[in-house]
Amino acid sequence: MEALNLRLFDWLNAPAHAPRLTLDLAYAFAIYAIYLVPLLLIVGWLQRDLERQKIALRALIACIAALAVNQLITLVWMHPRPFVVPVGHTYLAHAPNASFPSDHMTVISTFAISLLLSRGARTLGIALAGIGVGIAWSRVYLGVHFPLDMLGALAVSLGVAGLAAALESRYLPPLHALARTLHRRLFAPLIARGWLAR
Numbered sequence: 471m472e473a474l475n476l477r478l479f480d481w482l483n484a485p486a487h488a489p490r491l492t493l494d495l496a497y498a499f500a501i502y503a504i505y506l507v508p509l510l511l512i513v514g515w516l517q518r519d520l521e522r523q524k525i526a527l528r529a530l531i532a533c534i535a536a537l538a539v540n541q542l543i544t545l546v547w548m549h550p551r552p553f554v555v556p557v558g559h560t561y562l563a564h565a566p567n568a569s570f571p572s573d574h575m576t577v578i579s580t581f582a583i584s585l586l587l588s589r590g591a592r593t594l595g596i597a598l599a600g601i602g603v604g605i606a607w608s609r610v611y612l613g614v615h616f617p618l619d620m621l622g623a624l625a626v627s628l629g630v631a632g633l634a635a636a637l638e639s640r641y642l643p644p645l646h647a648l649a650r651t652l653h654r655r656l657f658a659p660l661i662a663r664g665w666l667a668r
Contacts, residue, residue, distance in 0.1 A: 471618070476557065478617040482610045483558035492611075493561060499608035500562060503601050504574055507533070507581050510594070515653075524638075524646055525591050529584035531645070532634035536580040537573060539626050544568035552613050560613035571622030572615050578602040579624050583631035 484493070514526030549570035553560040579602045585595030606620040 475616050475618045479552060479558060479610060482607065482617060483552070483613055484561055484611050486559055488559070488561065488611075496561070496608040496611045499601070499604040500574070500612050500614075503605055504577060506598070506601065507577055510581070510598075515649075520646075521590060523650075524642055525585065525588045527646055527649055528588075528634055528638055528642055529581050529631075531641070532584050532631045533577050533580045535634065536576050536626050536630040539630060540571055540573055540576055540623075543571060543622070543626075549616075549619075552616060558613045562609075562612040562614050564614040569615050570619045571626055572606070572609060572619040573623075574609060575602065575606050575615075575620045575623035576626055578605050579627035580631050583627050584634065587631065587635040 484496070511526050511530055514522050514529075517523060517526075544567075547570065548568045551564065551566060551569040552558045553564075554566045578598060582595050582598035582602055585591040585598060588595070606617075609615040610617055610620065
């Protein structure tokens with residue numbers, strides 16, 4: 471398996487003199503695309519539609535749980551990053567912590583899968599899944615992850631997002647009620663002015 475991982479990495483990793491345009495595209499995916507997740511969570515929560523709020527809240531819970539699973543995995547198996555081995559070419563500064571599974575890929579894919587499992591958000595889920603492919607490519611291309619780090623992240627995301635969707639009737643109603651109460655208290659002045667929905 472490790473031999474396949476190294477072979478795929480060698481095929482996807484940037485060459486010694488990578489084109490500037492390709493590097494810029496990779497940087498956009500590797501660094502900035504992940505900020506779509508908190509942005510969409512905020513927008514989803516601020517909707518007047520209670521179902522959209524619940525979708526956003528479930529996706530947030532799934533992302534937090536998936537990241538917790540990642541932390542447990544790294545405690546059991548600390549896989550080095552490519553530049554620690556060292557192999558390939560590195561174009562992005564990164565701490566030499568565990569590479570498996572990728573947290574970036576876990577967040578974007580957990581969010582995308584959560585939306586795909588929700589009737590009213592599947593189109594957005596498909597779009598985010600496409601962005602997830604870009605993030606996976608970019609982080610291998612820039613030399614901070616191996617391909618199997620991305621597959622591991624996808625496996626975690628599928629399991630956690632699926633479980634969060636299956637069990638939502640048990641945890642989501644009380645958490646949604648609590649979140650709405652906190653929302654009303656924290657943003658009372660903005661709600662009173664009509665800038666935010668109650």
